[in-house]
Amino acid sequence: MKELEDRIRQDGIVREGNVLKVDNFLNHQCDVALYDHMGAEWARLFAGKRIDKILTIEASGIGIACVAATHFGGVPVVFARKTESKNLDGDQYRTNITSYTKGREYQVIVAKRFLTAGEHVLIIDDFMAMGCAMNGLLQICDEAGVIVEGIGIAIEKGFQPGGDELRRRGYQVESLAIVKSMDAATGEIEFA
Amino acid sequence: MKELEDRIRQDGIVREGNVLKVDNFLNHQCDVALYDHMGAEWARLFAGKRIDKILTIEASGIGIACVAATHFGGVPVVFARKTESKNLDGDQYRTNITSYTKGREYQVIVAKRFLTAGEHVLIIDDFMAMGCAMNGLLQICDEAGVIVEGIGIAIEKGFQPGGDELRRRGYQVESLAIVKSMDAATGEIEFA
Numbered sequence: 001m002k003e004l005e006d007r008i009r010q011d012g013i014v015r016e017g018n019v020l021k022v023d024n025f026l027n028h029q030c031d032v033a034l035y036d037h038m039g040a041e042w043a044r045l046f047a048g049k050r051i052d053k054i055l056t057i058e059a060s061g062i063g064i065a066c067v068a069a070t071h072f073g074g075v076p077v078v079f080a081r082k083t084e085s086k087n088l089d090g091d092q093y094r095t096n097i098t099s100y101t102k103g104r105e106y107q108v109i110v111a112k113r114f115l116t117a118g119e120h121v122l123i124i125d126d127f128m129a130m131g132c133a134m135n136g137l138l139q140i141c142d143e144a145g146v147i148v149e150g151i152g153i154a155i156e157k158g159f160q161p162g163g164d165e166l167r168r169r170g171y172q173v174e175s176l177a178i179v180k181s182m183d184a185a186t187g188e189i190e191f192a
Numbered sequence: 193m194k195e196l197e198d199r200i201r202q203d204g205i206v207r208e209g210n211v212l213k214v215d216n217f218l219n220h221q222c223d224v225a226l227y228d229h230m231g232a233e234w235a236r237l238f239a240g241k242r243i244d245k246i247l248t249i250e251a252s253g254i255g256i257a258c259v260a261a262t263h264f265g266g267v268p269v270v271f272a273r274k275t276e277s278k279n280l281d282g283d284q285y286r287t288n289i290t291s292y293t294k295g296r297e298y299q300v301i302v303a304k305r306f307l308t309a310g311e312h313v314l315i316i317d318d319f320m321a322m323g324c325a326m327n328g329l330l331q332i333c334d335e336a337g338v339i340v341e342g343i344g345i346a347i348e349k350g351f352q353p354g355g356d357e358l359r360r361r362g363y364q365v366e367s368l369a370i371v372k373s374m375d376a377a378t379g380e381i382e383f384a
Contacts, residue, residue, distance in 0.1 A: 023303065024305075024306075028271065028273065028302075028303055028306065029268050029269070029270045029303075029306045030254075030258055030261075030269040030270070030271070031268055032258050032261040032262060032266050032267070032269055033266040035258060036262065036266070058250065058251040059251045059254060059271065059273070062222075062250075062251060062254040062255045062258075063254045063255060063257070063258035063269060063271075064258075065255070066222055066224050066227060066254075066255035066256075066258055066259050067259060067262070069222075069224040070228065070259070070262075074224050074225040074228070075224070076221050076222060076224065077221070077222040077255060078220065078221045078222070079220065079222070079251065079255075081220065081251070110220075111215065111220055111221075113216075114220065114221045
């Protein structure tokens with residue numbers, strides 16, 4: 001998606017350690033007009049698929065998913081919550097996710113009553129790199145017995161394996177910008 | 193707002209300790225169509241005011257604020273981040289907030305470059321009870337020198353003092369549903 005690539009080139013900041021800062025428009029300050037165009041693009045890419053619900057993960061996925069949902073007939077959005085509680089409430093799906101960016105493990109939960117077996121789900125998130133968060137969400141989807149119709153990602157780090165592994169497993173992964181390479185020294189970003 | 197009151201009566205669950213669970217439509221599963229109507233209602237209530245930006249706080253405020261922003265000409269949304277880090281990065285406004293619901297203190301941060309002195313800001317959040325989170329956001333707004341044009345709340349617990357204290361201080365607080373009383377034994381909820 002050219003608009004998103006242009007915006008990343010304009011406002012993205014490349015840092016050492018494969019960090020791409022896009023907090024100016026994607027995940028601290030939110031460009032809602034851009035979110036709206038992203039939602040329209042996913043609606044085009046997943047056209048013809050039945051989508052009953054959108055699943056995302058807090059915090060940065062929520063705004064993107066909620067605005068995108070308006071392009072899918074206003075379907076409900078469920079966001080997985082990050083928690084450090086050890087509460088073993090049986091009413092929740094739980095999984096552990098390792099964040100390479102933050103160097104720690106955290107737990108995410110989704111209340112069981114918000115994922116019903118047989119529902120058709122689209123998963124949306126802001127970033128995909130190693131795919132750890134996505135694999136956690138997919139594990140929850142498996143456990144719930146929902147049908148994952150597709151995965152919509154704003155920015156995929158194409159030089160890390162998460163996206164392609166999911167494509168190999170048969171998922172329709174639609175990343176609106178795939179970064180092929182980026183250089184912290186020059187600030188240059190190349191897209192696939 | 194009748195639609196929101198009806199929804200709270202229908203799906204809200206009252207628990208001991210003044211807890212109102214609305215995670216079925218407001219803050220775990222998100223009814224995006226309802227969010228859209230809430231955004232339209234705030235646009236009506238704050239009509240005539242200049243709004244350059246919407247400020248909210250993660251996680252539950254983000255979806256509501258992003259959908260509402262589409263009714264304010266697609267202005268950017270900035271969400272304050274909750275953090276436990278002790279990082280004293282000078283590029284961020286920081287404040288401590290005590291959560292009575294969760295019984296702990298946490299820190300919220302907003303990058304300084306996303307609030308510019310003189311900007312006209314609308315603050316949006318899902319709940320108001322004691323007003324602790326809102327007072328933290330207002331402190332950040334003061335420090336940044338932005339003009340707070342109003343405060344939009346989905347559900348105010350009218351039997352707790354947060355909303356009225358802010359009105360006494362001169363803020364235009366627009367809560368779409370104000371709970372006057374609720375009873376965990378009967379599940380009854382009365383609105384103001």
